[in-house]
Amino acid sequence: MSKESSGITIPTSWRVKRYYLFIIATLIALVLPWITVDGNHFFLLSFDKLKLHLAFIQFDMQELYLMPFLLMLMFLGIFGMTVVGGRVFCGWVCPQTVFRVIYRDLIETKILGLRKRIKNKQLEPDMSKTENKVKKVIAVLLWTALALVASADFMWFFVPPEDFFTYLANPTDHWTLFGTVIGLTLFLIYDIIFLKEDYCVYVCPYSRIQSVLYDEHTVMALYDMHRGGHIYDEQHNKQFTKQKDIQVEEPHAECTACESCVTVCPTHIDIRKGLQLECINCLECVDACTTVMGKLGKPSLVTWSSDYEIVDQKGKTQYFRTKVLAYIALLVGLMIILAMMGSTKEHMLLNINKETRLYSVKQMPDNKFRVENAYEFLLQNTESKKMKFYFEVIPPKGMEGKIIITKPSKEFTAVPGIKKKKIVVLRTEEMLVDDDRQDTIIPITIRAYAIGHEDKIVVFRKSTFVFPRSDIVRGTK
Ligand code: SF4
Ligand code: SF4
Incomplete structure (x- = not known):
């Protein structure tokens, strides 16, 4: 005035x-x-929890x-x-x-x-x-x-x-x-x-x-x-x-x-x-x-x-x-x-390490077989509350649905801030590649997500699935 x-x-x-x-x-x-949104502050530099909150998004100290x-x-x-x-x-x-x-x-x-x-x-x-x-x-x-x-x-x-x-x-x-x-x-x-x-x-x-x-x-x-x-x-x-x-x-x-x-x-x-x-x-x-x-x-x-x-x-x-x-x-x-x-x-941290053994093959009745690859997943829930997580395997085109996760068999809980180790086993019962000269390395993508927040708390990681030579698969070697 x-x-x-x-x-x-x-x-x-x-x-x-x-x-x-x-x-x-x-x-x-x-x-x-x-003021918090989903437990996150507008600005918070937390030294005791090693977190940075910015514009209601939570970052780890690795993201400093x-x-x-x-x-x-x-x-x-x-x-x-x-x-x-x-x-x-x-x-x-x-x-x-x-x-x-x-x-x-x-x-x-x-x-x-x-x-x-x-x-x-x-x-x-x-x-x-x-x-x-x-x-x-x-x-x-x-x-x-x-x-x-x-x-x-x-x-x-x-x-x-x-x-x-x-x-x-x-x-x-x-x-x-x-x-x-x-x-x-x-x-x-x-x-x-x-x-x-x-x-x-x-x-x-x-x-x-x-x-x-x-x-x-x-x-x-x-x-x-x-x-x-x-x-x-x-x-x-x-x-x-x-x-x-x-x-x-x-x-x-x-x-x-x-x-x-x-x-x-x-x-x-x-x-x-x-x-x-x-x-x-x-x-x-x-x-x-x-x-x-x-x-x-x-x-x-x-x-x-x-x-x-x-x-x-x-x-x-x-x-x-x-x-x-x-x-x-x-x-x-x-x-x-x-x-x-x-x-x-990324709203969670995920490291994937393949186990030293490349694969395991098990002969089943009726000329059937199982090929399994094992991995060690290291997952960290970077949100502020306890959540349930699970994984999905995305194989290359033409192999959809042929590689499945058998372990863990169901979702699991991860508390915030603690790294969680999970042994993950992928299995196929299909002849993905028929090559009797060498094993085949198949590129796959792992999708890890929080149950109920699949569109926001999700990460994708590249990995491989090793499929053995066909003579090993058939048990003729
Ligand atoms: S600080 Fe500067 S602007 Fe403020 S009253 Fe003094 S001379 Fe004026
Ligand atoms: S001293 Fe001069 S410049 Fe300062 S307030 Fe008075 S009239 Fe204005």
Whole structure:
């Protein structure tokens, strides 16, 4: 929603839009670990069960080659986002920013009134007052509870909630897990309450690499010094603190020197100095100036735009430029590779080894015979629940129905994660090949499937059936 002020339409503040995104991101992070489809999670990297769940498909650790693709996807996504929108990830999605907004703006300012206004993030509370000390303790306790939830939520992507709460009954048996949760909680308390935005400015490596990704079309919070006036000289020294002083040098300078854009800045910078590494693109300064200038019936001096448009005044920002298109192409390519890998995933593991004895032949009454080949099948149920399995033999054309499975004679149960060894015997009572000079190797296909899930949980393996020389079959040798 927008509102009118002195003839200028003031759009819904970026701050409110960010709050919506924070709420959505928080809900997704909290709810996603609880959603399962056929016992599979959207994302779960389980080290104790050696499984990776991705998009509700379960992969074994042997299939961890997917992880580098996921990491590439994540990093390319963040880099592409930076090329287009600067450090927008920091201001809009990063948990550090979300947690700081919850602690500083919601708990300390809105709930406890420890800070005066959300719009002044630089004015620290007066801690000499007893009332403020009590409020600070309450704020720390509230944040500790939330930090504990956030740490547990983070771990649910590695230990699913259903196991997490079972393990909670015996925490001493799972000290690594609960030690990690407590360690993360302590870190979040230190980080959010004491380190604050210094984490974004001095610790986070992303702030170091972002500047090399920028180009003249990258959008970020920018002060229009052509309209507002040059508050800082080229050496970044502040020249003016009052509008009338600016206007001595630049009579048309519009900046009122109210410093609303400075006091609202969570990283304590003055955007009028130009682009700075510390800017997390939260756009609070844009909102602040939009309000100030809106009251004067003018557009904001600080906008979310590019150097090309605002500083160099060359024209409109180009969003779909070569660099951006290259990132989009790479991301789409990676997603297609991941989707293809996911769709070709096999839902069970099966290894077939033929026994060292090639075959056995048994003479039967009425000139009949039986030829049998034995195999060792190693099967692993990679799903999350117990299932029944069986096999089917697919011989070459013309031999359909002539080779049958005699052992195992019926379906069998396999529990998840445990390799199951099965001796499988294939038999024929037909003269498949009438050759008295040599044995014949017949290519066959084994179809292994889960009962009730024949179209999804099924694998095909190539193998061979050795049929003896005809004199051996007839017993005339
Ligand atoms: S200058 Fe400060 S308030 Fe403005 S976008 Fe950057 S971090 Fe946010
Ligand atoms: S909020 Fe706008 S008018 Fe006020 S100091 Fe910042 S740029 Fe100038």
